[in-house]
Amino acid sequence: MSALVRSSGDVSLDRQYNFVELLERENDQKAALELLQDICDRAPHWVWGWYKLGLLAQTMDLTDRAVAAWQKAVALDPSDQLGAGLLLHQYASQPLEQMPTAFVETLFDQYADRFDASLVGKLGYSVPENLGLIVSELHSERFSTALDLGCGTGLAGAVFRPVVDHLSGVDLSQSMLVKSKARKIYDSLSKADILNLPYLDKPQYDLIIAADVFIYMGALERVLNWISLALQPNGFVAFSVESADDSVSYQLGSARRYRHSKSYLTQVLDRFGLAIIAFNETTLRKDRGIDVQGFLVVAKAPLIQTARHPNYVEAHADVSLNLEQDNDYSLQ
Numbered sequence: 512m513s514a515l516v517r518s519s520g521d522v523s524l525d526r527q528y529n530f531v532e533l534l535e536r537e538n539d540q541k542a543a544l545e546l547l548q549d550i551c552d553r554a555p556h557w558v559w560g561w562y563k564l565g566l567l568a569q570t571m572d573l574t575d576r577a578v579a580a581w582q583k584a585v586a587l588d589p590s591d592q593l594g595a596g597l598l599l600h601q602y603a604s605q606p607l608e609q610m611p612t613a614f615v616e617t618l619f620d621q622y623a624d625r626f627d628a629s630l631v632g633k634l635g636y637s638v639p640e641n642l643g644l645i646v647s648e649l650h651s652e653r654f655s656t657a658l659d660l661g662c663g664t665g666l667a668g669a670v671f672r673p674v675v676d677h678l679s680g681v682d683l684s685q686s687m688l689v690k691s692k693a694r695k696i697y698d699s700l701s702k703a704d705i706l707n708l709p710y711l712d713k714p715q716y717d718l719i720i721a722a723d724v725f726i727y728m729g730a731l732e733r734v735l736n737w738i739s740l741a742l743q744p745n746g747f748v749a750f751s752v753e754s755a756d757d758s759v760s761y762q763l764g765s766a767r768r769y770r771h772s773k774s775y776l777t778q779v780l781d782r783f784g785l786a787i788i789a790f791n792e793t794t795l796r797k798d799r800g801i802d803v804q805g806f807l808v809v810a811k812a813p814l815i816q817t818a819r820h821p822n823y824v825e826a827h828a829d830v831s832l833n834l835e836q837d838n839d840y841s842l843q
């Protein structure tokens with residue numbers, strides 16, 4: 512992943528941009544907006560500038576200007592590292608199915624050093640402990656092989672490690688993986704996109720965890736289908752989502768995280784033969800001082816494997832990669 516470029520590439524324009532930030536701090540948004548517009552016009556390829564111009568216009572309720580600026584940012588960087596397309600989608604009628612992976616990867620590469628202190632220390636994040644409690648009430652024995660999807664720095668892995676013989680983790684962000692490796696709790700770690708995991712010829716796991724990860728995904732069909740195929744008979748999947756009401760399947764919130772409804776989750780889990788055995792509504796963490804509500808869900812794989820999603824077969828039939836070999840992070 513290429514590093515985030517904040518500079519316009521022109522020292523004098525960068526200095527003027529510092530002045531934009533000063534004007535913003537002094538609450539002179541109007542002057543800040545006009546100066547930034549002028550800078551962007553003189554540095555038309557500056558993605559960061561257009562992205563910031565959109566944010567500034569949005570705070571002033573200038574939606575058309577915000578939309579136009581973010582459209583420029585996305586046109587200049589179609590991988591959308593800054594997530595301008597997600598901001599644009601706040602004004603679209605259809606929900607965006609998935610976030611750009613470049614945005615998620617960049618977000619967590621930048622956040623990794625502060626992640627634990629911020630999420631646990633400041634935001635009261637308790638999903639791993641709560642998922643651990645629910646699973647322990649449902650299953651008193653050890654798990655032989657578990658996979659932590661979107662393992663991040665290893666907060667969920669640390670909770671489940673004592674009851675798992677072999678624990679693997681997967682994440683998109685290299686910086687998060689460096690942190691989880693340092694925790695020394697995983698038997699193997701891989702860098703991969705969990706929406707694009709390789710096809711496994713046989714079920715491998717008796718527990719799959721996805722703590723605070725589906726919030727970066729809209730449609731869950733693909734990943735839940737993969738999980739249903741990767742779980743051994745009677746294996747468990749334990750995950751969290753932010754909650755939406757049943758009028759939608761899923762929606763992208765203004766904080767650029769997805770929320771999913773109970774009816775949608777029930778329908779997709781059922782479609783892939785995963786039987787819900789716990790469905791708890793709870794507070795996941797805080798965001799800007801407000802409690803974020805969500806669902807903690809545990810579902811169980813059937814005794815007999817279900818069919819693959821048609822898209823899944825098409826996308827993965829020719830890949831037979833072993834997750835544990837596809838990484839720089841093997842601890843073995």
Ligand SMILES: C[S@@+](CC[C@H](N)C(=O)[O-])C[C@H]1O[C@@H](n2cnc3c(N)ncnc32)[C@H](O)[C@@H]1O
Pocket residue numbers: 612615616619638639660661662663664665666667681682683684687703704705706721722723724727
């Ligand atoms: C909020 S963190 C949660 C980390 C960990 N599960 C925990 O409970 O602390 C979300 C993690 O999911 C990862 N992630 C998000 N989307 C992903 C994807 N498509 N593939 C792999 N990892 C992803 C991010 O890189 C990040 O490390």
